[in-house]
Structures are given as structure tokens and as C-alpha cells.
Amino acid sequence: MGSCVSSPDAGEAGLVAGFLARHGLPGLVDVHTHFMPERVLRKVWAYFDSAGPLTGGEWPITYREAEDRRVARMREFGVVAFTAMLYPHKAGMAEWLNEWGADFARRTAGCLRTATFFPEAGAEAYVRRAVEEGTRVFKAHVQVGAYDPTDALLDPVWGVLAEAGVPVVTHCGSGPAPGKHTGPGPMERVLARHPRLRLIVAHMGMPEYTEFLDLAERYREVRLDTTMAFTDFVERQSPFPRGELGRLVDLGDRVLLGSDFPNIPYPYVHQLESIERLGLGEEWVRAVCYRNGAELFGL
Template sequence: MDEPTSVHQIWKALGLPGIFDVHTHFMPKNVMDKVWQYFDAAGPLVGRPWPITYRTDEQARLQTLRSFGVLAFTSLVYPHKPAMAAWLNQWAAQFAADTPDCLSTATFFPEPGAADYVGAALAGGARVFKAHVQVGGYDPTDPLLDGVWGALAETGTPIVIHCGSGPQPGAHTGPGPVRALLQRHPGLQLIVAHMGMAEYTEFLDLAERFGVYLDTTMAFTAFSEETMPFPAREYPRLRGCGDRILWGSDFPNIPYGYAEAMTALTRLPGIDDDWLRGVFHDNAARIFGLH
């Protein structure tokens, strides 16, 4: 059975029209090439061999996602240094304009002028932001970001934030900085990437206390369970937070197949079809106003 057929079988069995993937990466070619080189070299923030399953050109990757029945997705871009975010935002805005099924995505970095270019991105139609605390190496409570968080909280714009310490910890990863951020800006719609891997318990705490969302990216797969297993004692809470969990794949930068990651969710203990329908489709439809 080919992979698109396997993926279709999963969402069709749930009575869904397709799926929404909140964690996919499309970037300028030179940036994506450097990201792939970093994974190929198993860089310090990767820490293990990491083959890229969907290493194809941009149009082929778009066709692959569509062949899976992905109705909407993101182009999560992120800077690793100053004077990069505004340029990435311009690229991502044009990409979304050319790609109607991509949610217009933007990003930021703690630097002078961040609030200005984030405001411009919002005015231009950005619907989701990416914050990469691990790669960026910054504290999310940096005062240079106060205006950014304020604007995102006021507009209710979702932010996919990589803040857990997996696959390798960064200078400011972990639940502490995010807890402090939410205490300052409780209205933020944070989507914690990778279920907060590897601090699953602590980020479930934040989901329950502050109402943050979690995306499933790479969690529960055999690849991640080898080194960062989800604690069995937390499955009841995982079920209870079903309305706050979103499907994310990390496509194309995953070391296994898309269908494998989806299948891993269907095999979680105690998970029912209503939970799966919410994760694969309904929760993102509600948050992003998708139909």
C-alpha cells in the first residue's frame, strides 16, 4: 500500500474530510538547505543521526502534503540570529499568497524593531507565528519581546513555540521561561511544539493551568520513544486535554514516514475516535477558523 493511501485510510475511518497540520516547514531554499545540512551533520541541537525522509524540491513537497489529504498547513520559519526575521516574514507572506492552503506564517527574534515588523506581519494577514527558543537561544521573557507578545496576545494569534528541551536542551528551554511568559501575558495562544518534549508532564501542567495548546510533532513515534518516551502515567491527562492538542508532523524534516506518525497516535492507550478527530482536524479548525 502506498503512503497516501495509508494516510487517507486513517482520516477517512474517522469520517473526516482531510487533516490540518500545524507544524510543517517551508523556507527559502538556501535556508532549508542549511537546515538539512545541520540535520545531516547531527549538529549539537540534534544529537543523533537524523535522515530527512522528504528531501525533495518545494513543489514536490507541496504535492506530497496535498496527496496525504492535508487541507491546510504552515510554513514555520525561524531566525537563529538578529536581522533575519523580517526577511523571513517577507518570504513567508509571498509563499502564502502563492499557496492558498498554507496559513500565512511569520516569526520574530528579540531585537530592536521586532514589535514593528510583527505588527506589519499581522497587518499583512499573518495567521500563525513561530518562536524557536531552542535554535534562537533566547529567553522568551526578553524585554525586547514585550511588544511582540503584547500584540500577539491582543490579536489572539496562535504561536507555535519550540520551548521544550528535546531533542537537546537549549540555553532557555524548559517550562520555567514559558510559565513566566504566561504570567506576564496570560492571553497568549501558545501551541507548544512536540508536546513539550521531553518535559511532557510540566507542559501538560501549563495546558491545564493556562489553557495553552500542544502539538503532537514527533511525540509518540518509535524514533522519539527511544530516547524521550511519553510517561505512561500521563495518558489519562493526555485524553483529558484532547481539545487542546493539535496534529503536527514536522514535515519534511522527519526521519520516518508521515503515515507512521499518524498511526502512532491511533495506537495510544485509551484514545478514542472523538479524540483523534479533534487532534487531526477539529481543534485546528476551531482555533484557525478553518472550514
């Protein structure tokens, strides 16, 4: 597949504006962006720089910038709502990250208050508290956390989220490199117990695209985000099966824009171009990039 990646430069905001104008969009709702404490983010970037085993290879960070500049980028790109995806890799981190996420949302217009959790004693209590205090979305990273989502300590957590109707963006697919508990099986077992859970499968579930589409068809509240899917970077290693494009159209109200900003190895606009070039129609693009997220979060 030929590359149509645009270079990141001072004109990128104009390219995004052109995309919005072409599709008659008032802005973008991006459900998968990362803002986190500076020391945590620097460790994440260092991991990417080292081409650690979970990245699957070299992964240059395009937007290695100060927090205020990254927030300004969201404004420049017309992102009217975005998240602060946080995730712990061990016990004892989640509550502290949630406190930071709450403060970040308070001081950052457009940020949907984001929280996370880990299988540990007290998880149900701090998740319930986060919901009651106004958290709009949660992040669960099965790959990095290396935990089983069916862990008994998490069962009441999924129950709280399902009851409250608060979405949880979950990296549960086995891309870019498989983890101990990744793949559709564990999340299918979670959904069997909590069928009303508003699960947002990160990265379209890559590389198990078909299996996660199956879950979305089986469970009405399952959604998928586009994060890195369809881009040249991912298509080289985990191409989305073209035979499944019709199912994306059928599930058009449950596919959400996600980007992984700032931790992406290409310009932000390339994610938008990659969605556009699928050729699934104007209504589908508008729904994915704005309407579905706006409806889910009541914007």
C-alpha cells in the first residue's frame, strides 16, 4: 500500500481543518489520547525509545512536547473533546493517577475526566468513588498491566461500570505484541457476566479485528476505537481485513475516533486520512469522527 502520510509541520492544523471542512464536521471527539503526570509520561516515552517488547519495534514519538503545547495541539486540530488515558502497571498506582486525572480535567477545557484501575484490594471502592465524582471514561490496559480481566478483584469493578453506564476504553487486543491475557477470550468472559458494560475496544482489537467485531455484533454496548488502525504504520504489520469493511459500515454507530496522541509515530492528520481513504461514505466518517462520541458522552 502506498503511503499518503502528511509531514508534521506548521501547516498540519490547516490540513485537519481541510478534513473537517470536507466532511462538514464541527470538530472531532477523540476518545483515545494520553495525558498523564510528567514523570510517568517520560517513562512511557523512554519505553517507546527503547523499542521495548510490547511496542513490537521502533516507535518514534511525533509530539514529544510540553503539556501545554500538547493541549494547544488539541485546540488547533479542532478536537472538542478528548481523554487523558492513564494506566497503572502495578498495584498502588491507580488512585494516585485518578487524582491527577481529576485535576487535569478540572483545569483543561475539553478533557473528559478519565480514571483507571488495577486488580487490587479496594479497586471497587475507588472506582465507585471516581464514578460518583464525575469520571466520564475509564482506561484499562490489559497488555501493559499484564492482568487477567476476569480476575475476581475486577468483577465488582466491571459491575460498577456496567451499572453506571460509564465507558471503559480497553487495550485487550494482542497488538502490537501479545500479552499474557490479551485477545478476545478474556473480555468475552467479562461481557458474558456484564453484558451491559460499555466496552470500547482500543485499536479496533488489532490484530484480532474479526473476533472483536463479533463481540460488537453480539453485545450492543460494545464499541471499537480507530486508534492507529488503518494507518500505514499498522497496515504494514496488522492490516485490517478488507473483507470486513462492510461490517464496519453496519456497526457505524459504534466506531469511535481514537488516535493515541501524542504517542504516535506519524502526524495526527494521518489517522484522519486513513479513516477517510477507507471510502465508507460521508455519514460513516461524520459518525466516527464526531457524532458517535458526542452522543456517547452527551456533548
